[in-house]
Each structure stands twice: as C-alpha cells, then as structure tokens.
Amino acid sequence: MNLITVGISHKTAPIEEREALFFSGKELPSALQRLTEVPAVQEGVILSTCNRVEIYGLISDTKEGEEKLKHFLCRNVPGRVGKMNGKLYTFLDDESVIHLFKVASGVDSMVVGESEILGQVKQAYQEAVKAQTTGKVMHTLFQKSFQTAKMVRQQTGIGKGFVSVSSVAVSLAKKILGGLADRKVMILGAGEMSQLAAKTLRDEGVSSIVVSNRSYDRAQELAVLFNGKAVHFEEYPRFMNQVDIIISSTAAPHFILSKKTVAPLMKERKQRPLFLLDIAVPRDIDPAVNELDNVYLYDIDDLEGIVKENVTYREGQLVLCYSLIEQKSERFMSWFHQIRSSR
Amino acid sequence: MANIFLIIHILLSCLSYLGFSLAFFSAVVFLWMERRLKAKHLPKLGFLPWSLESLDNFNTKTLMGGFVFFTVGLIAGIIATKQRFGRFFIGDPKELWSFASWLFYAGIVWVRFSYTLRGRKVMLLASLAFGMVLFTFIGVNVFFQGIHSIR
Numbered sequence: 001m002n003l004i005t006v007g008i009s010h011k012t013a014p015i016e017e018r019e020a021l022f023f024s025g026k027e028l029p030s031a032l033q034r035l036t037e038v039p040a041v042q043e044g045v046i047l048s049t050c051n052r053v054e055i056y057g058l059i060s061d062t063k064e065g066e067e068k069l070k071h072f073l074c075r076n077v078p079g080r081v082g083k084m085n086g087k088l089y090t091f092l093d094d095e096s097v098i099h100l101f102k103v104a105s106g107v108d109s110m111v112v113g114e115s116e117i118l119g120q121v122k123q124a125y126q127e128a129v130k131a132q133t134t135g136k137v138m139h140t141l142f143q144k145s146f147q148t149a150k151m152v153r154q155q156t157g158i159g160k161g162f163v164s165v166s167s168v169a170v171s172l173a174k175k176i177l178g179g180l181a182d183r184k185v186m187i188l189g190a191g192e193m194s195q196l197a198a199k200t201l202r203d204e205g206v207s208s209i210v211v212s213n214r215s216y217d218r219a220q221e222l223a224v225l226f227n228g229k230a231v232h233f234e235e236y237p238r239f240m241n242q243v244d245i246i247i248s249s250t251a252a253p254h255f256i257l258s259k260k261t262v263a264p265l266m267k268e269r270k271q272r273p274l275f276l277l278d279i280a281v282p283r284d285i286d287p288a289v290n291e292l293d294n295v296y297l298y299d300i301d302d303l304e305g306i307v308k309e310n311v312t313y314r315e316g317q318l319v320l321c322y323s324l325i326e327q328k329s330e331r332f333m334s335w336f337h338q339i340r341s342s343r
Numbered sequence: 344m345a346n347i348f349l350i351i352h353i354l355l356s357c358l359s360y361l362g363f364s365l366a367f368f369s370a371v372v373f374l375w376m377e378r379r380l381k382a383k384h385l386p387k388l389g390f391l392p393w394s395l396e397s398l399d400n401f402n403t404k405t406l407m408g409g410f411v412f413f414t415v416g417l418i419a420g421i422i423a424t425k426q427r428f429g430r431f432f433i434g435d436p437k438e439l440w441s442f443a444s445w446l447f448y449a450g451i452v453w454v455r456f457s458y459t460l461r462g463r464k465v466m467l468l469a470s471l472a473f474g475m476v477l478f479t480f481i482g483v484n485v486f487f488q489g490i491h492s493i494r
Contacts, residue, residue, distance in 0.1 A: 160389065176380060178396035271461035273395065290381065294462040302383045309385075 005091040007054030013087040023048040032131035045128040104149040113158040161310030189250035212236035248284040348423035355416030362409025367473035370466035436487035440479040
C-alpha cells in the first residue's frame, strides 16, 4: 500500500500539452468514477487546474499503479504516455505528501505564494468525497494539507506583497487615496493597457471614468464599454482637477504632462492628492512631476520593480516553507506507516 | 474651594495635549509613508493598515480638537489668573510659551483650511508645533521659574 502522485504541471509542460490532459468540472465526477475502476487504485483525488493536472492516490502495487495512472491521465490514448515522457512526474509516499503540501501552500505555483490554489485543492478533495473515491488515508492526507497550507501562510511571508502590475497599482492607489469607491479616474489613450487598467479600477468600484484619446471615436467606444464619459483630447486638461487618478498610455513621442502644467493644477485642486500612472512607452509624464507635493507618479518600471521586489521576497521565504512542510509530512508519514502495518 | 476656572484650565489643557499627541503620531506615520511612496521604495512587509488619506483626516480632526480645547483652556487660564492675581497676564514663562504655541497651531489650522498647504508640509508643521507644546508642557518647568513650576 503506497501513496502516489502522478501529474503534469506548468513546471514540466507548456499549456498546449497540459490542456490535453485537463479534466473540466463537468467531466470530473465520471473521471473519478473511472479512477476507482483502475486496478490497484484504492483511493483517489483528481486536481485539475489551468496550471496542473494531478492524481493523488492510494495504490496496492507501485509499479502497476504508476503505469495505470499514467495511462488514465493520458485518457488511454495509445502512444501518448510515451510522448509525454519526461513531462509526467511521479512521486511516491513521503515525496507525494511533500508535493501535495507544497501545492496546497502555493509554494509550487507559477506565481509563488498565490492563495487561489488552496481553494482549488479543497474543491478537488470535496469532489472526490462526493464521488466516494476517498477513504481514511486520502481524507487524513488532505485535511493535513489544508492545515499545513494555513500554517505556512501564517508563519512565513510566502503570501506577502502584491505580485502583479495591476494589483500593485490598485494597492498603491488605496494607500494614497484610501477607498476607491467615490474616486474619479481619467484614462488618457485608449490602447489595450488603458482598457485593462480601466477594467481593474471599475472592478474596484471607482465612481466614474473619463476617457480621452487622440481619436475621439475610440475614446467613445471605451467610454461606452465602461459607462464612462468621452472627452476630446484637446479638452482633457479641463477635467484634470475633477479626477483623483490619471492613467496615461498615449502613443505620444514626448511628455504630455510636465511639472509646469501640473503645478498650477494642484493649486486648483486645493492640493487634493493626485495619483498618476504612466504606463506608456515612451513615457507620457515628466518624472519631475513626482517632486510636486501631493502628487504620486509611478511609471511602468516603478510598478514592475515593486513586483520584482515582492517576488524576490517571497522566494526568499521558500526555505522556511520547505522546512515547515517537511516537518508536517514526517508527522503524517509516521501515522501512515502505523496504518499500513496494521492492515 | 478650588477655583473652577483653574480646574477647567487644567482639564482642557490635558485634553488638548492628548489631541496634539495623536496629531503628532499620525503626522509621523504620514511622513514615513509619504516618503516611501515618493521614493517608490515600499516596505517589504507592507504598510501599516492606514492610507495617507485616512491619516490626513485623523490628523486634521485631532489637531482641530486639540486646538479648540487649547483655546478654551487658555481662556479659562487667563480668567483664573485674573481671579488669583488681579491681572489677566503676569508674564509667567509658561503663559508666554502657550500663547506662542497657540499662534503656531492657529497658523496650521489656517493653512490647512485655506488649502494653501496640504499633506507633507502640514504634517511637518504639526510635528514642529508638537515639539513646541512639549517644551511648554515640560521644558518650561525645567528651565524657568514661574507659577506653573513644580515646587
């Protein structure tokens, strides 16, 4: 009786190959049913996300179990297991436990320390419980993985700091302006980046969005999309004293905002804080604008720099995470050995 | 019987010190956060739970509260002086420092509400003013002799 993990992940294969093995939510119940019909498999859980497809199981024969599970994962398509060679991995017993604990804690994720995966592991477990493919061992193993994930997140900095450009931008806006609910945003330039930024901020609940673009039609399109207001490009300076956040991503070859234009604006705004995001390359806003009181200017490099710092910090926490995970897995394994010898 | 104005004077002065202390505390946190946000060098473990906006609000409220208590407390003090010494002002060093502090805080309230200044500069002024209040509260007793001295 052994524990086993067979799977494929973002670390071993690109998305084109992972998606061929992906189980959708609809497929999962029947797949779990088929899993129990595989000889040598006593208990099993299928974890299927966009970054990984893995089967966790309890098997009676290691060699046969591994083979059968690989074929199961490859949907028994002839020759596929051979093709996937080197991309499919297998972990046994303590390694399998350590792997699950790493996955649940977000340590093995593409974005190190992300927390979404824990919810996905929980759901995978619940699906298996519903399909009655879990027993005492899988039940205990998964409960321990949730506990370990919680402990790792609490006792290390693995989940600290924002690690995407948009989440960093939103967190900065909140740090400067407080809540974003009654804030007004101006978008200069109607490119893809602006659209993304507008969407993120709308999701955060900003009260209104003003869009200005060299081509007025394009500005209107974007304004309609976000329930905003389109403004002719020559007129946008008139609206600058009404907004709290300006996101600039025009194709202008030179600065469109300088210290000279923003300084009188701040007086007009009665020094209300202004958050400027310059995501254009080449830049739209003269960096000297940041020297003005109550103006906070960030360009794309600043945001990416913060992301990088946070990622480095999280990676620095990995050693601590591993040692916690190892401790927890040892404890689980001693329980597992007892169960095994009593059967 | 203790002079009622003297009691009001002491009570309100203490309350005003409390307000100014809270204003000072929020000013220091604001200045630290503002500096890091401007330098784009954010603390690794994240900021304290407040935003610049909320610190600014808190600072304004506590400073205003402190200023109102300070003003009324000062008037009560003047009346108490009149009752005890027959004059409104006796030139006590703490008296003089208090008037100077009051003028300083009045200046801050004015620039804040006329929107001449906001943010970092107001916080710097609030920190300086608190230094002056501290000196009025403690330093004057140490360096000068007067009716407020602890004998």
